[in-house]
Amino acid sequence: MAHPHTHKSISFLCTFLLFLCHLQYFCSGTDSIRAGTWIHDGEEIVAASKIFRLGFFTPNGSSGRYVGIWYSNSPGVIVWVAIRDKPIPTGVNGTFGIDAKRGDLEVSDDSGNYSIYFSTYVGPNSKLWIAKLYDTGNLVLTNDRGETLWESFENPTDTFLPGMKMDGNLNLTSWKSKEDPAPGNFSFKLDEETGGGGGYKITKSELITAYWKSGGDSTTSFLPKQMSPSVSTLLTNAVTHRRKAIIPPRLFMQSNGEIEYLSWDFGQKRWLILWSEPKGPCSEFQVCGHSGKCRPEPQNPNTTSCTCFPGFEPINGDDWKAGDFSGGCIKKPSKCTRRLNDTSYVQLNVKMVRSNTPNFNGEISEDMCNLKCLKECNCQAYSYGSNKTNDRNSGCWFWFDNLEDIQEGSDGVPIFFRVDPPSDNDLGSNPPASAVNQPRDNGSSPTNWRIIIIPATVIFAVALLCSLTCIFYRRIVAKRKARNIKENQALQLSDNEDQFGEDDKKDIDVPFFELESIVGATDNFSKAYKLGEGGFGPVYKGMFPGGVEIAVKRLSSNSGQGLKEFKNEVVLIAKLQHRNLVRLLGYCIKGKEKILLYEYMPNKSLDALIFDSNRSMLLNWAARFDIIIGVARGLLYLHQDSRLRIIHRDMKASNILLDDEMNLKISDFGLARIVGRRDTESSTTRVIGTYGYMAPEYALEGQFSVKSDAFSFGVVVLEIVSGKKNTGFFDPQLALSLLGYTWNLWKEKKPLALLDETLVGSCNDSEVVKCITVGLLCVQEDPNDRPDMSKVVFMLNGETETLPNPKQPAFITRNRFEGTTSSSNKLETQSNNEITFSVEDGR
Numbered sequence: 001m002a003h004p005h006t007h008k009s010i011s012f013l014c015t016f017l018l019f020l021c022h023l024q025y026f027c028s029g030t031d032s033i034r035a036g037t038w039i040h041d042g043e044e045i046v047a048a049s050k051i052f053r054l055g056f057f058t059p060n061g062s063s064g065r066y067v068g069i070w071y072s073n074s075p076g077v078i079v080w081v082a083i084r085d086k087p088i089p090t091g092v093n094g095t096f097g098i099d100a101k102r103g104d105l106e107v108s109d110d111s112g113n114y115s116i117y118f119s120t121y122v123g124p125n126s127k128l129w130i131a132k133l134y135d136t137g138n139l140v141l142t143n144d145r146g147e148t149l150w151e152s153f154e155n156p157t158d159t160f161l162p163g164m165k166m167d168g169n170l171n172l173t174s175w176k177s178k179e180d181p182a183p184g185n186f187s188f189k190l191d192e193e194t195g196g197g198g199g200y201k202i203t204k205s206e207l208i209t210a211y212w213k214s215g216g217d218s219t220t221s222f223l224p225k226q227m228s229p230s231v232s233t234l235l236t237n238a239v240t241h242r243r244k245a246i247i248p249p250r251l252f253m254q255s256n257g258e259i260e261y262l263s264w265d266f267g268q269k270r271w272l273i274l275w276s277e278p279k280g281p282c283s284e285f286q287v288c289g290h291s292g293k294c295r296p297e298p299q300n301p302n303t304t305s306c307t308c309f310p311g312f313e314p315i316n317g318d319d320w321k322a323g324d325f326s327g328g329c330i331k332k333p334s335k336c337t338r339r340l341n342d343t344s345y346v347q348l349n350v351k352m353v354r355s356n357t358p359n360f361n362g363e364i365s366e367d368m369c370n371l372k373c374l375k376e377c378n379c380q381a382y383s384y385g386s387n388k389t390n391d392r393n394s395g396c397w398f399w400f401d402n403l404e405d406i407q408e409g410s411d412g413v414p415i416f417f418r419v420d421p422p423s424d425n426d427l428g429s430n431p432p433a434s435a436v437n438q439p440r441d442n443g444s445s446p447t448n449w450r451i452i453i454i455p456a457t458v459i460f461a462v463a464l465l466c467s468l469t470c471i472f473y474r475r476i477v478a479k480r481k482a483r484n485i486k487e488n489q490a491l492q493l494s495d496n497e498d499q500f501g502e503d504d505k506k507d508i509d510v511p512f513f514e515l516e517s518i519v520g521a522t523d524n525f526s527k528a529y530k531l532g533e534g535g536f537g538p539v540y541k542g543m544f545p546g547g548v549e550i551a552v553k554r555l556s557s558n559s560g561q562g563l564k565e566f567k568n569e570v571v572l573i574a575k576l577q578h579r580n581l582v583r584l585l586g587y588c589i590k591g592k593e594k595i596l597l598y599e600y601m602p603n604k605s606l607d608a609l610i611f612d613s614n615r616s617m618l619l620n621w622a623a624r625f626d627i628i629i630g631v632a633r634g635l636l637y638l639h640q641d642s643r644l645r646i647i648h649r650d651m652k653a654s655n656i657l658l659d660d661e662m663n664l665k666i667s668d669f670g671l672a673r674i675v676g677r678r679d680t681e682s683s684t685t686r687v688i689g690t691y692g693y694m695a696p697e698y699a700l701e702g703q704f705s706v707k708s709d710a711f712s713f714g715v716v717v718l719e720i721v722s723g724k725k726n727t728g729f730f731d732p733q734l735a736l737s738l739l740g741y742t743w744n745l746w747k748e749k750k751p752l753a754l755l756d757e758t759l760v761g762s763c764n765d766s767e768v769v770k771c772i773t774v775g776l777l778c779v780q781e782d783p784n785d786r787p788d789m790s791k792v793v794f795m796l797n798g799e800t801e802t803l804p805n806p807k808q809p810a811f812i813t814r815n816r817f818e819g820t821t822s823s824s825n826k827l828e829t830q831s832n833n834e835i836t837f838s839v840e841d842g843r
Contacts, residue, residue: 032132038097049135061179079159083118085182122149136163160251172253186257210285289328310346310417345416369396511586549600569670580634582665603658621763636789651712692727696810707783714778723756740812776806
């Protein structure tokens with residue numbers, strides 16, 4: 001008999017091992033939690049790349065416990081906080097997880113009162129929830145259909161990370177202090193007053209007006225391009241697909257109202273401030289009121305005073321301190337003159353100028369800019385910048401009425417303020433150097449002087465104006481001719497070349513890219529950048545500024561995809577948002593060039609792996625099973641869960657792309673069709689698709705539906721399991737296609753014989769049989785017998801579900817003799833990767 005102490009030792013050892021296993025689960029770096037799973041204070045969720053962590057923390061100088069996300073290399077840099085104004089009290093054990101009944105992410109305590117400190121309140125709309133911390137720092141809550149229910153990127157605190165999209169509904173709110181994460185006095189968001197111009201502003205709770213504005217004329221002059229909404233999706237791609245050790249930059253809202261853009265310096269191992277605003281009191285919005293300029297004192301930059309621009313006078317007193325919003329300037333009474341010799345200009349160098357008129361970017365000369373301001377009596381000033389640069393001051397700018405947020409500085413841009421000419425008494429012996437000097441008659445009578453000078457000046461002004469107008473007109477005509485000749489030579493356009501009309505562009509919700517930038521990013525479509533070529537044209541890897549990688553799909557002129565299919569893909573895919581659908585980042589159409597820009601997928605397409613005997617080893621069974629489920633969920637989203645009911649019509653292995661972590665994305669929506677929400681099928685007289693993946697009713701009669709997509713999915717499933725291509729497989733003895741070969745193995749009750757040789761002995765046999773069964777159910781000849789994608793997802797996810805027996809599939813044999821190939825006379829057939837329609841002999 002064993003000693004009693006022996007049993008106690010064994011019991012203690014088992015308990016200790018269980019504890020270690022529990023601890024290992026949370027300390028080993030898991031990046032997600034499922035419904036009913038909770039982490040406790042001291043445990044963490046870690047992103048796969050180890051860049052970000054989520055857990056409990058206490059700010060320096062504070063006593064409460066909070067839940068937040070921080071950089072692994074900088075634990076003190078918190079990028080998101082779950083509970084800002086209701087911390088967990090000291091001595092209370094906090095928990096973070098998903099409520100198994102409601103499906104909400106919650107922060108609570110494990111006391112008997114079960115107090116809830118934070119909840120996402122998404123509601124019970126699923127049976128399976130999962131929350132995952134991604135490498136971008138985004139915490140995402142999804143359901144079993146792959147739908148995003150909530151994400152931290154849409155509920156930020158004081159930090160903006162690459163991948164977030166700054167739109168009208170999103171803003172950053174500062175901490176109350178460095179020790180208190182509660183919402184503070186300052187917020188950073190888009191400036192809606194710019195009318196979509198891309199300006200940003202900082203607001204302060206006790207101020208009626210904004211605390212700081214970037215200006216609506218040019219976002220990128222004030223905000224780093226990396227944080228601009230138009231390229232935030234490109235940065236998401238860069239963070240996701242470059243080396244995993246990258247530390248993403250951040251835009252940070254300080255508790256004192258300062259916005260900072262910081263980047264991690266690997267050499268110095270610290271955060272560097274690359275940009276910040278506002279830069280001192282003069283940068284604050286309307287700090288000197290209307291038409292007042294802010295002037296920092298040379299000895300003390302924090303001490304400032306306000307003065308008026310030339311042609312204006314102060315409302316209250318001579319000078320006033322910055323921040324006195326009751327101050328300001330008004331325009332001096334002046335006569336309206338449109339004659340050059342009756343107008344003077346005073347030049348000042350200023351910065352942070354917000355013009356209240358559109359500019360004429362490079363379209364007019366500096367002299368014409370001067371004259372245009374002269375013709376408008378309420379034009380207070382103008383500025384002209386060289387068009388050789390792409391900054392916001394290129395071209396001609398005007399200011400009417402009030403001049404806002406201008407500060408004097410030697411590093412600014414020249415602005416010419418319009419003032420009345422000095423009188424005879426004003427000139428005296430020391431006329432102002434900045435004024436246009438007027439000629440004087442030494443000893444002559446004023447009457448004789450005016451008789452001679454005034455007519456001569458008028459004649460000269462008229463002649464000058466006519467000359468400038470002629471020069472301006474000739475330059476415009478010459479530029480237009482040169483531009484037309486260049487475009488015709490470069491692109492060889494015909495008069496009726498297809499282009500997008502204005503109505504077409506209204507439907508497109510993705511950025512337009514200039515052809516020149518795409519040519520530069522691909523080294524003029526160099527072969528070294530070529531990733532592959534499909535039926536509609538080659539695909540290139542594009543390297544854009546900042547190291548951003550994009551897949552560039554260049555449609556060939558003989559691809560069969562015209563303007564209609566191109567617009568269809570641009571408009572349709574831009575409206576789709578699902579983790580298993582590829583994201584469209586932009587497009588370009590110019591002349592005969594039609595180009596689509598997608599997120600870059602380092603592992604290319606699925607067919608490049610499973611049909612390659614060497615690379616197929618990179619995909620074990622678990623990865624292949626995840627791909628099958630992911631494709632099913634993507635199609636389910638298209639058929640049922642998206643805003644539009646969409647039928648893909650070209651589902652095949654080459655249209656399934658894989659990122660660096662083997663996550664799949666369905667691509668190529670050029671042939672997709674939108675049907676009514678209550679419709680499940682439609683027909684066409686123009687059949688386009690890929691041989692081996694098209695359902696018989698579509699290939700032979702032009703009838704397509706969600707069931708024809710199910711047929712294509714079934715073929716892909718059998719290809720993934722077998723590692724053999726349907727169109728490349730041929731059984732010489734029985735003249736069987738891959739579908740026929742699989743059917744024979746099923747009838748002989750040997751389905752596992754279909755399995756790819758590289759997977760034998762390393763997979764879950766029940767999952768393999770289930771996938772083969774689902775694949776055969778999807779390729780049945782009668783569309784009514786095939787399951788829709790909701791049933792497919794249910795069958796693949798089911799544990800003990802008994803699956804129905806499939807019926808004989810379509811196209812089970814392949815003819816070896818000529819004379820059996822035909823197509824319906826009413827159908828227009830096009831080629832995409834060797835399309836052929838075959839009517840098989842008697843079955």
